[in-house]
Amino acid sequence: MGHPTRRDLDRNADPQFLAALSAAGFPVSSVVMIRNQYDPLPCVLAVLLLEWIPRLEDCRLQESVAWALLGAPQGMLDGAVLGQLFDSAKDEDLKWAIASVINQTRPQNIESWLLDAVRNRQAGASRNLLAAAIAKMVAPDRAVPVLMEVFRDAPLAVVHPLGKLGNSHVKEFLIAQQPNATGPLRRELRQAIARIERRLEKARRKSVGDE
16 A cells, blocks of 8 residues: 555546635645645645545545645644544545554544554554554553554564564563564564664663763
8 A cells, every 4th residue: 555646536526625625725626736736735724635534425535635634734633533534434545545644744632542543453454554653652651552462463563663662571572472473574573672672772871871
């Protein structure tokens, strides 16, 4: 999954949607034009796009509007609305687009939702992005226990975030997973453990220097 390249994403753009954008001072003939003309997105436009996603009937158009939200300023979008959109989405590509927006724009009021959503197996491939967002936005004391829990059924989704946030306890947990790991997971475990070791060593040296 990734940023859409379909030329027909805007083919059936809702006339009422385009009229609403024009009335707000953003006259465009397609969602692609939004991405091309407004970067970063003005806050008013970002809020308007977020409001319109659930009103649109075509999931491909919803997805295109969601990708446009990647241009929103960090910390501006309403995380509660994004979480509701993700939960109600039936299309995996739309879920991926919304999770990408969450991960990149760091919306407000979303920490608790993220911790619940990453536990949900129905999040599918988007769990990778949700876990990455947790590593950016949730304090380690809340994030790490949840990520370790999710490791049981989605190890590849959380091993990198655990390496980013983990302490010596997490290091030992990851080391214990190595004997049964194969392929990409084995490599990711080595990298996560090494990252934690570097961070711990850096903290140790700083502590010695401060004495």
